[in-house]
Amino acid sequence: MTADRVAAQTKLSTRVSAEWRFWSKAANPSKRRVLPLLAVKISPELDGRNLAAAGHMRIPLRVQRQDGSPGLPLRTLTLEISYDDGRTWLPTPVHPSGRHGWAAETSHPFSARGKFVSLRVNAADIGGNGFSETVIRGLSDQVRPVRPRRALTGRGGAVRHVTCSRTTTGICRSVLRW
Structure with a gap:
């Protein structure tokens, strides 16, 4: 097809x-075969x-x-x-x-x-x-x-790194490191 x-x-x-x-075998009209x-x-x-x-x-x-x-x-x-x-x-x-x-x-x-x-x-x-x-x-x-790590500025000017990995649903799952 x-x-x-x-x-x-x-x-x-x-x-x-x-x-x-x-x-498959020859069809038997009285019996159904899968x-x-x-x-x-x-x-x-x-x-x-x-x-x-x-x-x-x-x-x-x-x-x-x-x-x-x-x-x-x-x-x-x-x-x-x-x-x-x-x-x-x-x-x-x-x-x-x-x-x-x-x-x-x-x-x-x-x-x-x-x-x-x-x-x-x-x-x-x-x-x-x-x-x-x-x-x-x-x-x-x-x-x-593949999305690279991005540096973001956190509270007090500290830098945090975000790693983004895709899931099967397309939602980004983030791992934050300070």
Whole structure:
């Protein structure tokens, strides 16, 4: 399945394609069977404007299945990133993260500033069932630079330093040091 959007409507997710691969038996009209479909939820850690931080970025992945389908172990789970609308792809390490979760870890190169980020995920289980999804321009065209420390003047002329780190909700969490 592929969906395209006109760039005038939005700059993000201009092309999304997904493919499901699965094995099934001949249909029995008297018995309903759940297909062993996989899907992968990609949840990049972004700010409120859908911007990714420059430098290190964590991308949580969650493999999802239909209720009632067999929970076969995964054989492969990969994530690739592109900064040129899918012409070239860079592999991204994926590792287990938490209960039933996975995460990809990447570092946006300096050359990615001001570019769109496209994502491609592939998953397959030991039963031969699989899922692939490509999202062209999945993240905003501005990779958010890491905010440097700022010196502020406190009470009595004392200088305090504020370190700001983004959370998944886009709210700035500050650490004050006097």
